Amino acid sequence: MPLDHFDLALLDAVQRDAGTSQLDLGSQVNLSSAAVNRRLKKMTEDGVIRGTVAQVDAQKLGYTLTVIAQVEFENERLDLLDAMKKTFLACPQVQQCFYVAGECDFVLILLVRDMEQYTQLTRELFFQSNNVKRFKTLVSMSNVKTGVFVPTLD
Amino acid sequence: MPLDHFDLALLDAVQRDAGTSQLDLGSQVNLSSAAVNRRLKKMTEDGVIRGTVAQVDAQKLGYTLTVIAQVEFENERLDLLDAMKKTFLACPQVQQCFYVAGECDFVLILLVRDMEQYTQLTRELFFQSNNVKRFKTLVSMSNVKTGVFVPTLD
DNA sequence: TCTGAAAATGGACCTTT
């Protein structure tokens, strides 16, 4: 599954705008629309392209607050961690979750309507389990850069 | 720009798979494809839908490491912070960046090929400016949840 | 809501290296 510079250029383009027609993509990278079609199909089959999603403006849906939470656990037993992972995965307000090495165990990015919803969520997510030693809350004042763009050139 | 439950159901669906045809979306939410078309068009014009993007597998492009960096500044002058924002925005390996209140100033999510690339980046991003007091590095052992999904129902 | 034109997708087939 080697990716040549055509593939990388296509990945760059569709990560910016997945709505671009294969004809337009073709003229951007100097390829016929059929070749573009084949390459996109192959990269999708290979799992390089996992899918296409719409990006929704969180503000406009009332999610005005982005919160970063760092959660440290009492007990790091694998089954307990797995249970926490499942809880986080199932919570729609948890937009992202990373399990990290070092001092804190999970880093969460949460999208909430207001502080009240956040405090409510901390009860459900953190205190329900009885396994959270402490957590730290960072409130984003400005979402400088967001998205899921993967570098293609460097 | 009031969003009814049809709109929310559509937003939910296109955030999961923007490739779904309007006909399919229609049968999912009990609407004709024409109605789906009109609603999607309107929400795009209103900026509720900001666009559609392809999700690429970072691992498959060789970006095997996700790093979370917390950066604290010496001097919080507005022009210096703006300069940092621009630097972070321009760096492809900085996937996300939040400016936060409280003890640390920026939280970054970085996608890097290996630790060497990260240490190289810290030099370029953090030490070039001469304005970074300290930074903390958290290495993600497991990207439990990623994406840009905005809750639609709750 | 239905109909139809324009556009986009995706496969078949042929050619080149």
Add this chain to the structure above:
DNA sequence: AAAGGTCCATTTTCAGA
């Protein structure tokens, strides 16, 4: 073989009746 190009059928989009 592997990959590109052209052509064509099918599907999808999207505006007007």
